[in-house]
Amino acid sequence: MSIEVKNLSFSYGKLRALHDVSLSLEQGAVGLLGPNGAGKSTLLRILLGFLAPDAGEGRILGYDIRQEQPLIRRAVGYMPEDDCFIPGMDAVSFTSYFGELSGMPRQEAMKRAHEVLFYVGLGESRYRLLETYSAGMKQRLKLAQALVHDPRILFLDEPTSNLDPHGRTEILELIRDISSKKGIQVLLCSHILSDIESICAYVVILNKGQVAAQGDIQELKEINYRLFELKIKGESEDFVKKLRDLGCRVEETEDKILKIYMPADQDKMRIFEVARQTQVQVRQFVRSQTSLEDLFARAVGVD
Amino acid sequence: MTIREKGYTHWDGQLRQTRFPWWPITRTGIKLAFKIKGFRLFFVFSLIPSFVYLVGIYISERMENFRFMIKGSEKILQINPGYFKSYLTSDFLLFMMVMLLVFGGARLISDDLKNNALQLYFSRPIQKKDYFLGKASILFFFLLILTLVPGLVFFLMKLIFAASFAFFAAFPWLLLSIVIYSLLVTIFFASYTLLLSSLSKNKRYVAVLIFAVYLFSDIIAAILNEIFRTPYVALFSLKVNLQQMGAFLFQQKAHYAVPWFYSFLVLAAVCALTVWVLGKKIKGVEVIK
Numbered sequence: 001m002s003i004e005v006k007n008l009s010f011s012y013g014k015l016r017a018l019h020d021v022s023l024s025l026e027q028g029a030v031g032l033l034g035p036n037g038a039g040k041s042t043l044l045r046i047l048l049g050f051l052a053p054d055a056g057e058g059r060i061l062g063y064d065i066r067q068e069q070p071l072i073r074r075a076v077g078y079m080p081e082d083d084c085f086i087p088g089m090d091a092v093s094f095t096s097y098f099g100e101l102s103g104m105p106r107q108e109a110m111k112r113a114h115e116v117l118f119y120v121g122l123g124e125s126r127y128r129l130l131e132t133y134s135a136g137m138k139q140r141l142k143l144a145q146a147l148v149h150d151p152r153i154l155f156l157d158e159p160t161s162n163l164d165p166h167g168r169t170e171i172l173e174l175i176r177d178i179s180s181k182k183g184i185q186v187l188l189c190s191h192i193l194s195d196i197e198s199i200c201a202y203v204v205i206l207n208k209g210q211v212a213a214q215g216d217i218q219e220l221k222e223i224n225y226r227l228f229e230l231k232i233k234g235e236s237e238d239f240v241k242k243l244r245d246l247g248c249r250v251e252e253t254e255d256k257i258l259k260i261y262m263p264a265d266q267d268k269m270r271i272f273e274v275a276r277q278t279q280v281q282v283r284q285f286v287r288s289q290t291s292l293e294d295l296f297a298r299a300v301g302v303d
Numbered sequence: 304m305t306i307r308e309k310g311y312t313h314w315d316g317q318l319r320q321t322r323f324p325w326w327p328i329t330r331t332g333i334k335l336a337f338k339i340k341g342f343r344l345f346f347v348f349s350l351i352p353s354f355v356y357l358v359g360i361y362i363s364e365r366m367e368n369f370r371f372m373i374k375g376s377e378k379i380l381q382i383n384p385g386y387f388k389s390y391l392t393s394d395f396l397l398f399m400m401v402m403l404l405v406f407g408g409a410r411l412i413s414d415d416l417k418n419n420a421l422q423l424y425f426s427r428p429i430q431k432k433d434y435f436l437g438k439a440s441i442l443f444f445f446l447l448i449l450t451l452v453p454g455l456v457f458f459l460m461k462l463i464f465a466a467s468f469a470f471f472a473a474f475p476w477l478l479l480s481i482v483i484y485s486l487l488v489t490i491f492f493a494s495y496t497l498l499l500s501s502l503s504k505n506k507r508y509v510a511v512l513i514f515a516v517y518l519f520s521d522i523i524a525a526i527l528n529e530i531f532r533t534p535y536v537a538l539f540s541l542k543v544n545l546q547q548m549g550a551f552l553f554q555q556k557a558h559y560a561v562p563w564f565y566s567f568l569v570l571a572a573v574c575a576l577t578v579w580v581l582g583k584k585i586k587g588v589e590v591i592k
Contacts (some may be wrong), residue, residue, distance in 0.1 A: 085420065
């Protein structure tokens with residue numbers, strides 16, 4: 001296991017940010033999801049050693065998160081959410097500077113800085129002052145400084161925030177390339193579910209400081225429930241109430257389509273039985289593809 | 304802007320644990336300071352007194368050649384610990400040091416706070432003390448060039464121009480005084496600057512603060528002196544405290560009849576406050592409780 005934490009807890013004063021979080025993550029891209037205040041950033045900060053957990057233990061690449069923080073930071077690259085730069089520097093000196101601080105020899109850091117800047121698409125503008133960079137270029141720069149020392153794990157905190165659609169696509173393409181072809185594990189923390197769905201095979205959903213769900217995205221979507229979309233004719237009130245009594249979650253969209261999230265152990269024919277009992281005509285019945293949004297909504301208990 | 308003009312390759316080197324992980328911070332900080340126009344100008348100006356005093360040492364050893372120029376000013380050119388003290392504690396030199404701190408020191412931490420750079424530093428295998436030492440060493444570099452280096456050069460040049468060790472034999476403790484005073488001034492000013500730089504994200508505000516606190520401490524001491532007529536109010540002035548320490552270390556009569564260790568305590572208190580504030584203010588991430 002490259003990242004393994006057991007019973008991790010952390011509080012900011014009286015505010016409990018993480019409670020009894022246990023994770024076991026292997027190679028590949030992992031998405032870290034959760035609403036605001038769920039504890040995602042706190043978890044990243046603990047993994048990086050910025051914060052010491054109140055309880056629990058953890059290992060990253062075999063290094064203890066309490067005792068061996070310098071070794072973890074040497075093996076991990078971190079791309080923060082906020083814009084980070086040092087005024088007066090150009091991209092090459094900035095990137096090589098952080099390579100040196102990671103423990104690279106000066107010459108090697110400089111050579112490597114050129115390479116990663118070309119890789120992230122800043123080759124042409126690597127001698128420009130950072131103050132003149134656009135939001136998209138600053139995102140790439142943050143990725144370059146996270147990659148410069150060739151980490152084994154990358155922690156990416158909202159890597160596509162503040163980007164236009166084109167810039168977002170390019171950054172996602174880079175992350176996909178890094179995680180799938182370069183053998184670097186990626187822990188992607190994002191609010192944008194489609195970003196996670198497009199890159200990660202595995203997802204961890206945090207809610208109120210606890211793990212609400214974790215596992216392979218496809219399996220989670222399959223195992224937990226099936227989604228059906230219906231159009232009906234007649235009074236829907238009784239129909240919906242009876243479905244809810246069966247354990248289904250029912251949502252009505254603006255165009256009057258009923259989305260029924262049915263537990264995996266229920267037979268879909270029960271929907272027709274309920275329709276017959278409540279004298280409702282089923283005009284349309286479609287087995288729909290569940291999305292990460294659906295999974296997320298179920299895990300954190302919001303519509 | 305195309306992605307992956309060159310592919311990503313793994314680095315086959317070995318990351319090493321260096322004895323001085325703060326050194327890249329210092330080296331880069333010095334380079335960045337020299338890019339600031341105002342800083343370069345003041346740095347050059349601040350070197351002028353050291354050249355003047357060096358010339359003074361040369362003339363003092365060739366008095367017969369320059370007698371037409373001196374005309375009764377021989378006393379000024381007597382090279383003794385007082386000469387060193389007058390250079391190292393001169394109002395002009397201290398003022399120029401403050402100006403260097405204003406132009407080159409104000410931004411050291413405030414820029415990192417403003418641009419969220421701290422989380423980049425602390426996601427590397429460096430500790431808080433490495434970060435502070437790296438930043439402080441930038442100031443050490445410039446301040447020691449204005450204090451320790453000229454002090455040692457003056458001493459050496461005095462021996463060379465005199466072509467004897469008589470001066471060394473007469474004042475064997477002087478070298479130690481130069482070293483201790485230079486370190487004292489440097490550590491104090493570095494602490495003072497880092498303390499103020501950590502208080503705001505706005506480097507202009509910090510620059511004003513560095514200048515104003517130094518200046519107003521002097522003004523307040525003068526006003527209190529008018530009111531209370533006691534030398535102890537001089538302890539409010541940062542400049543006077545440095546000069547009092549200089550007078551003690553170079554075994555000269557102090558301007559104010561206040562024991563030297565009071566001044567030392569004031570300067571040490573500022574350094575202690577710096578350590579405490581930096582420990583509280585500087586974190587890898589914002590933690591809101």
